[in-house]
Every structure is written in C-alpha cells, then in structure tokens.
Amino acid sequence: MDSHIVIDARDVTLRLGDGDAAVDVLRGVSLQVAAGERLAILGPSGSGKSSAMAILSGMEQATSGQVLVAGADFTALDEDGLARARRGRIGIVLQAFHLIPTMTALENVAVPLELAGVADAQARARAELEAVGLGHRLSHYPTQLSGGEQQRVAIARALVGRPALIFADEPTGNLDAATGETIVELLFGRLVETGATLVLITHDADLARRCDRVITMRDGQIVDDRKLLQQAAE
Numbered sequence: 001m002d003s004h005i006v007i008d009a010r011d012v013t014l015r016l017g018d019g020d021a022a023v024d025v026l027r028g029v030s031l032q033v034a035a036g037e038r039l040a041i042l043g044p045s046g047s048g049k050s051s052a053m054a055i056l057s058g059m060e061q062a063t064s065g066q067v068l069v070a071g072a073d074f075t076a077l078d079e080d081g082l083a084r085a086r087r088g089r090i091g092i093v094l095q096a097f098h099l100i101p102t103m104t105a106l107e108n109v110a111v112p113l114e115l116a117g118v119a120d121a122q123a124r125a126r127a128e129l130e131a132v133g134l135g136h137r138l139s140h141y142p143t144q145l146s147g148g149e150q151q152r153v154a155i156a157r158a159l160v161g162r163p164a165l166i167f168a169d170e171p172t173g174n175l176d177a178a179t180g181e182t183i184v185e186l187l188f189g190r191l192v193e194t195g196a197t198l199v200l201i202t203h204d205a206d207l208a209r210r211c212d213r214v215i216t217m218r219d220g221q222i223v224d225d226r227k228l229l230q231q232a233a234e
Contacts, residue, residue: 006164006197007033007056012065014051014220025051027220029065033197035164038188040200040208043217050169052217053201057090057167058082070164087116091158091166091196093187095173097150099142099157105129105149106138109157116161128156131193132186148179155187159194166191169201184210 014026026048033039043049054060055067058074061082067074072085099108106125113121129135132152142150151171158166171187172180188210191198200211208214209228216224 004035005032006035006070007031007199008066008068009056010066012052012055012067013063014048014055014060015063025220026055026062029055029217029220029222031215031222031225033199035197036195037213038191038198038200038211040202040211040214041217042202042205042208042214044203047217048220049201049203049217051220053167053169053199056199057092057165058086059092087112088161089163089165091161091163093151093154093158093166093168093171095170097142097147097154097174099150099153101142104139104141105134105145105153105156108142108153109160112157112161118161125156125160128160129153131190132156146179147175148183151175151183152186155183155190159190159196162194163196165199166196167199167201170203171200172204172207 010030012026012029013024016023016025029052041049041052055062056069058069062075065075070089072089074082074085077085100111106122106129109128110121110125113124118124126138129138132155134149134152137145137149145153168187172183175183184207198211200208202208211228213227215222
C-alpha cells in the first residue's frame with residue numbers, strides 16, 4: 001500500500017439480510033484517500049454513506065471487496081482483529097457524542113489510552129482537553145456539560161491517541177447552528193495541528209464544502225467524486 005494512501009477500498013459491497021429479504025446497502029464502492037486529505041462523503045439518508053464509514057472505519061465487515069486502512073487489511077480480520085486494528089489508527093466522532101455517562105470528561109478521554117496501555121494516559125488526556133478549551137471542565141460528567149462541550153470531549157477522545165484517521169459522522173447534527181460552526185472550526189483546527197486525515201459523513205452540502213474533496217453517494221454507490229480546490233483553481 002502506498003504510504004501516501006491511508007484508505008484503499010476496492011469494489012466494496014455490503015449485503016444485509018438473507019434470501020428475498022437481502023438488501024444491498026453498498027454496491028461496488030471503490031475509493032482512495034490520501035494522507036492529510038479532508039474528504040466529505042455526502043448524501044441523503046439511505047444513500048449508504050454511514051455504511052461506507054462503518055466499513056472504512058472497521059466497525060462493520062464488508063460482504064466482499066478489499067479494504068486497506070493505514071497499513072491493515074480490514075477484510076482479512078475478524079471482529080476482534082478489527083477492534084485491535086482500529087486502536088491507534090482511527091478516531092471516531094459521532095453525532096450523539098457517545099460519552100460514558102459514569103466517567104468524567106478526563107476519564108472519557110483517557111479511556112482509549114488506558115486500553116492501549118499508555119502510562120501517562122491521564123496527563124495526555126488533560127492536555128488534549130485543554131487543547132479543545134475544556135481545561136476547566138476536567139472533573140465534570142457528561143450530564144453536566146452542554147452539547148457543544150460534550151462534542152469537544154468527543155473530539156479530544158478521538159484525537160488523543162494521534163490516529164492517522166478521524167471519521168466524523170454528522171458531528172454537528174445535535175447542535176444549534178452557532179455551536180455547530182464553533183465545533184467545525186475546532187475540529188478542522190485540531191486536524192491541522194495533529195496532521196490526521198478526515199473522513200466526514202454528512203448530508204449538509206455547506207459542511208461538505210469545508211473539505212477539499214467531496215464524494216456524493218446515492219443508492220449505495222459513488223455517483224460523484226470531485227476535488228474542490230482543483231475546481232476552484234479552474
């Protein structure tokens with residue numbers, strides 16, 4: 001795998017169900033993502049964009065095809081192998097935050113490092129929360145934080161292990177417009193500082209245009225793939 005390519009997906013399919021009830025969610029999806037790229041996968045509900053993210057992030061196994069991610073062949077791994085492969089390679093930011101309610105902000109961010117056996121997990125988690133402007137909220141639980149603050153914690157958790165790839169699935173979906181804009185600025189700013197590649201899943205064309213490349217999906221297939229910076233230059 002070319003060291004400049006962090007995702008190489010070829011003819012990926014995903015079929016759910018059996019027999020007459022089977023549904024082809026992804027139908028021959030192929031794409032490459034370069035290191036440092038900001039890629040948006042755009043499409044309406046049911047287009048297959050979230051399923052594509054699930055396959056590319058190792059949360060789901062493809063029915064067929066090949067998926068190479070940051071040097072790992074995801075199609076050759078079982079569920080446990082995928083979980084190990086995600087660790088250190090991939091960070092995920094979701095619309096619903098998915099913080100652990102019984103843990104403080106600091107503990108939520110430290111969890112992936114502790115699972116990886118990192119000795120200074122708490123110190124690194126503290127530094128990451130300070131970087132997203134939450135140094136004063138370390139001991140607060142999710143229910144004590146606003147939606148925007150919870151998403152900041154989620155971004156810190158995703159980035160604290162310095163993964164090569166960040167997947168963000170509708171990261172502003174549960175936020176008001178002003179808070180969402182702040183979160184987007186924060187996320188893109190932290191990506192510049194950490195050097196991570198972004199795959200952004202969204203139905204919002206305006207948000208997609210914040211990236212330098214936009215893939216549009218419909219009915220489980222890629223129907224458009226364009227680099228916006230090149231387009232602007234033309």
